[in-house]
Amino acid sequence: MASGKQKHFVFKHFPMEMTKENAFVIFTKAFWRENSIYKVIFPKLEEFAKSRGFEYEIPTPKYYKGYNDDKHDYILLEDVRPAGYIMPDKTISLTKDQVILIMKELAPFHAISYAFLRDQGERVFKEVEGFQYCFFADDIKEIMGTNFDILIQKFYDVAIEVLEKRYPEGAEKMRKYVEKNGTPPNNVEHLTDKKYFPTLAHVDLWSNNVLIKNDELGQPTSVKIIDFQFMQRGNIFTDLLYFMYTSTTPEFRKAHLHTILNVYYDAFQETLEKIKTPLPWGFTKGFLIDEFEAGIISAFGRMTFVLPIQLGSLTKTKPEDDKNSEDLIPDADVHSKENIMKMYMESPRAQARLEALAREMVENNYL
Numbered sequence: 001m002a003s004g005k006q007k008h009f010v011f012k013h014f015p016m017e018m019t020k021e022n023a024f025v026i027f028t029k030a031f032w033r034e035n036s037i038y039k040v041i042f043p044k045l046e047e048f049a050k051s052r053g054f055e056y057e058i059p060t061p062k063y064y065k066g067y068n069d070d071k072h073d074y075i076l077l078e079d080v081r082p083a084g085y086i087m088p089d090k091t092i093s094l095t096k097d098q099v100i101l102i103m104k105e106l107a108p109f110h111a112i113s114y115a116f117l118r119d120q121g122e123r124v125f126k127e128v129e130g131f132q133y134c135f136f137a138d139d140i141k142e143i144m145g146t147n148f149d150i151l152i153q154k155f156y157d158v159a160i161e162v163l164e165k166r167y168p169e170g171a172e173k174m175r176k177y178v179e180k181n182g183t184p185p186n187n188v189e190h191l192t193d194k195k196y197f198p199t200l201a202h203v204d205l206w207s208n209n210v211l212i213k214n215d216e217l218g219q220p221t222s223v224k225i226i227d228f229q230f231m232q233r234g235n236i237f238t239d240l241l242y243f244m245y246t247s248t249t250p251e252f253r254k255a256h257l258h259t260i261l262n263v264y265y266d267a268f269q270e271t272l273e274k275i276k277t278p279l280p281w282g283f284t285k286g287f288l289i290d291e292f293e294a295g296i297i298s299a300f301g302r303m304t305f306v307l308p309i310q311l312g313s314l315t316k317t318k319p320e321d322d323k324n325s326e327d328l329i330p331d332a333d334v335h336s337k338e339n340i341m342k343m344y345m346e347s348p349r350a351q352a353r354l355e356a357l358a359r360e361m362v363e364n365n366y367l
Helices: 020-028 030-051 096-120 123-127 138-144 147-166 168-181 236-247 250-274 285-294 296-311 319-323 337-345 348-363
Strands: 009-013 063-067 074-078 199-201 210-214 220-225 232-234
Touching: 020 030, 030 063, 030 074, 030 096, 030 123, 096 123, 096 199, 096 210, 096 220, 096 236, 096 250, 147 168, 147 296, 147 337, 147 348, 168 348, 199 236, 236 250, 236 285, 236 296, 250 285, 250 348, 285 296, 296 337, 296 348, 337 348
Parallel strands: none
Antiparallel strands: 009 074, 063 074, 199 232, 210 220
């Protein structure tokens, strides 16, 4: 560099070889969305906060540039690893101090985006290509027909099979839930803003999408959030439930859940005070805790889907099938029941996490 200082970058680019999964990236406009979020949404949120007297910087790596054409798409970001940021180990729970730090960053982002939407309305979405798309939204389920529901059912059914030998009571409770309700738990009210006040939700917030910097004593001091390809207009529970159930253990939640939610609430309230915006009507600490607990069964349903993908061994039984990418829905091959089971069988950690989750659901009468 002309300044004499060395710069480090992260270059996210479009997959060169076309597969069904890569075609799905095109279908979801993931690169279009993330580029637009960095270029349009984040600057607008920071400008809005500044206009209200609050100097606010979204906790992400610096964005330099990006490009989209569904063939050569890329995003160029600052590489913050040389500055000391590291990704936590996804196989273990985050610590209390790490989660508190993340909540103190997540709550202001939710609060400012809520205030922004309250003040500016929907105009910003017209400037962001594909922004209202969400993998779990009702409209996308219509586009995908029954494939999405079948996909969720596959993962849930395999989870029952995995648990039958490790925790038969949990497997039976899961089976009875479907018999009673017709489908696995997947409450879309916690994935949209139809019931709750709107905000911007990351949607895929978990330990692999945060980078944490520690001080000399090993205490977390700063966090960067990454991977915004699924960000959407949603609600706070979308992120809170997903984060807590992907990134902490039942033991952690039993000991610290209410403390963590209190930290989040206080940071949310303090941020709104700084930007002179009233709290959403009825949004109290009691409401936050009650609605979080109401969404736990939904979080469990989603975990049966994401757990083998996040902690399992991602393999394919028929790699040659990827050559046919006409179908944009990745509902075969890697997501066959055979492959989902293989993900679990090759990952004792995934099996153990599933069992721990099921026990938590049964012991707390959620299932």
